Amino acid sequence: MKKNIARFAKSDFIKSIGTLVSGSILAQVVTLLCSPILTRLYSTSDFGVFTFVISIVAIFSTIINGRYDVSIVNSRSNEVYPLIRLSIIICLSISLVVSIGCYGYFKIDGYSGSILLSLIVLALLIISGIVNILNAVNNRYRDFKLMTSVYLIRSVAQNALMLFFAFFKFGSWGLLISQFLGQLLGIKKQSKNISIKHVFRLSKFSLSRIKYVANKYKQQFFLSAPASFLNALSYSLISIIIGMSYGMAVLGIYSISVRLLGLPLNVFSSNIAKVHFSDSTVEIKNKNNYYQSTKKTLLLAVGIIIPIMAILFIGGESLCSWIFGKEWSEAGVYLKIFIPMFTVRFLVGAVGFAFVLSSKQKVEFVFQLLFIVTLVLISIMVSILNLNVYYFLSLISIVYSLLYIAELFIIIRSSKKL
Secondary structure (H helix, E strand, O other): OOHHHHHHOOOHHHHHHHHHHHHHHHHHHHHHHHHOOOOOOOOHHHHHHHHHHHHHHHHHOOOOOOOOHHHHOOOOHHHHHHHHHHHHHHHHHHHHHHHHHHHHHHHHOOOOHHHHHHHHHHHHHHHHHHHHHHHHHHHHHHHHHHHHHHHHHHHHHHHHHHHHHHHHHHHHHHHHHHHHHHOOOOOOHHHHOOOHHHHHHHHHOHHHHHHHHHHHHHHHHHHHHHHHHHHHHHHHHHHHHHHHHHHHHHHHHHHHHHHHHHHHHHHHHHHHHHHHHHHHHHHHHHOOOOOOOOOHHHHHEEEHHHHHHHHHHHHHHHHHHHHHHHOOOOHHHHHHHHHHHHHHHHHHHHHOOOOHHHOOOHHHHHHHHHHHHHHHHHHHHHHHHHHOOOOOHHHHHHHHHHHHHHHHHHHHHHOOOO
């Protein structure tokens, strides 16, 4: 038993996760150290507007490349550049359509600076698409150290810029501009395994090759992308509904609670998922299943998330008040409500590429559709009954938790046999 544990601890699986997690932890430490200052320099409404815009971007950022970027990880070498080109074309197209739609919404709703806001949405979406592609390329070459260093650089830059703009009273604009400028950093570093000139060289641009990979990996676009879109929508829409129904100040407080709960997902879950995807791809080739990779991933995820969530549940309100200031203590209440949901979400996120590995994107799509349907129904019920934000968040937490448990059960079953 001890030998197995020692072997597991020294495995490439743990080393890869350790590499990704180490950078993520440092990045989140920087964010936590800056947060008490930022929450005292920016108002709850500033954070509310920032969260509102970022929520719109988040809805589309995961599918901005039509999910063809995911296929870069395990595609053939001669398919990499066609997939990159296809991902860029889709990214630019979706970004333009979404930003135009946002301009119309901001204009009708009377937002000041509607043109600038829509341009920021456009810029953030394009940069998200580029980062998605480069992350997939780095994952393909298992260059986890590079991914870690870039993530840390971006986090430090974004927080530094937020502090800088705060002293010049930029308000929510300072938060949004910092987000964009921070994302720009590290792009050149991440692209070391590909030739940018080759990507855009017209002589290498083959429409037939792009059509070929588009058709070969069409499940990514027609099944995985809609499912990912619904997944992002199911969470980002919560922020949008809160902002519209309860005001930007409440949304700002909610954003802080979600930021705290999201730390384990950003540090561990998303990074574990990358390694799980890479290891499972190898296991599938050797055993025609990926059960062992899934089993060890979930055991590790349980060991990580339970102690973290226990601490947050016990000291949520005090923690928020102490770190962010007394006006933010309410975030601790929201935090406690969402702990069950985020715990199960963490586990599902750790094996987040499972439906792609099993080619069961249809099942993933059905689950994401259920999340949206339940959110809409809850929103309608809360609106009709005129319920406060606590009831709204509690209903979401209960229903989403049950759906995640069902999703996790299917993932484990699917991993045993392809």
